[in-house]
Amino acid sequence: MEMINIVYRLQRPKFFEEAIDEIELEGVVVRPTHLSICQADQRYYQGSRPAEILDKKLPMALIHEGIGEVVFDDSGEFKAGDKVVMIPNTPCGDDVCRANYSYNSKFRGSGFDGFTSDLICLPQDRVVKIPDEFNLNVSAFIELISVAYQGISKFSEIAITPKDCLGVWGDGNLGFITALLLKELFPDSKVIVFGKHQDNLELxxxxxxxxxxxxxKGIAIDHAFECVGSSASQTAIDQIIDLINPQGTINLFGVSEYPIPINTRMVLEKGLAIQGNSRSEREDFIGVVETLKGNPQLFEYLEKLITNICEITSLDDLKEAFDRDYISKFGKTILKWNK
Known part of the structure; x- marks a missing residue:
């Protein structure tokens, strides 16, 4: 059995267009309710990715952060109306590495359609139920929180020196979330945040x-988390290498379109471990949901990141939301998806 679905794709930078598709009634069918714009979405919308990348990936529906309500589930595991967070990473084939690092995986909003459509069809293991009492605007960016969560989980496995002092570089969204989770998951550790914008740091x-x-001046840290990205990553990594204690870990989260030079002499001299982090998997989403369940006060902090809440009923609304998000620079833009 099939259902008619309308997908809202970016055809070229700053131009969305509707398309009618059909979806099979199999797996879990979810109606998106709250979506969140990511910097990666903005890079497509603004056309700041290299031209050959844009030519290869567009047209494409954007957005990989979002929640929705179950419309149909052929397994009976979920019932109609259940609130769920949608997992954008789709494993394809068996791998020895985690699916979020596999070249065989597909990621929504980066190579195939994201969540800007009336309905989304997902396998049962690509959705995680969230409690009705969750803050839905914050829940829209659980995917971003899960990225920090998986990086911190990996850090916990490889760090061999004390965790008395943890440094986070970056005063943007990911830096905020990473520092908040570190403070919650390592309550006995000192968490220090290094940033560029005093207004952001005050949050x-x-x-x-x-x-x-x-x-x-005069600061030493045991382990570092780089959440800066772009060309500014170089300055952050240089400072981290200067301040970090021997055999510490440098956990990289920031994305850059260009190669970033690293002072390998000091990496070798201090015996540092550098770990890359990208995306997340089902266990990370579950971990975030359980963490939020057990620590509901985290919603009060995470709500500070929300700078725009936009009602989306038309393509013009969607375009305006992206434009408002771009101007904001800091914080998250939430789309209340009424399509």
Whole structure:
């Protein structure tokens, strides 16, 4: 059995268009309710990805952060109306590595359609139920929270030196989320945030200390989390290597379109471990949902990241939301998806 579905795809930078598709009634069919714009979505929308990448991937429906309500589930595991977070990573084939690092996996909003459509059809293991009492606007970016969660989980496995002092570089969305989770998951550790914008740093009220990157003296950290990205990653990584104690870990989250040079001499001298982090998998989504269940006060902090809430009933609304998000620079734009 099939259902008619309307998909809202980016045809070229700053131009969305509707398309009618058919979806099979199999797996779990979800109607999106709350979506969240990511920097990766903006890079497609603004046309800032290399031209050959845009030519290869567009047209494509954007957005890989979102929640929705179950419309249909052929297994009976979910019932109509259940609120679920949608997992954008889709494993394809068996791998020795985690699916979020596999070249065989497909990722929504990056190579195939994301969540800007009336209905989304997913396998049962690509959705995780969330409690009705969750803050739905915050829940829209559980995917982003899960990225930080999986990086911290990997860090816990490889760090061999004390975790007395943890440093987070970056005062943006991911830096905020990473620092918040570190403070929750490692309550006995000091969490220090290093950033560039004083206005942003003032939101990190849960951190033990915050510093502007040009005002750092006499500080040593055990492990570092780089959440800066772009060309600014180089400055952040250089400072991390200077301040980190021997045999610490440098956990990289920031994405750059260009190669970033690293001072390998000091990496070798200090015996540092560098770990890359990208995307997440089902166990990370479950971990985030359980963490939020057990620590509902986290919603109050995470809500501070929301700078725009946009009702989406037309393509013009969608375009305006992307434009507002781009101007905001900091924080998350939530789309209340009424398509």
């Amino acid at each position: 990190f009220s849960f951190a033990d200390e915050t510093y502007r990157i040009h005002d750092v």
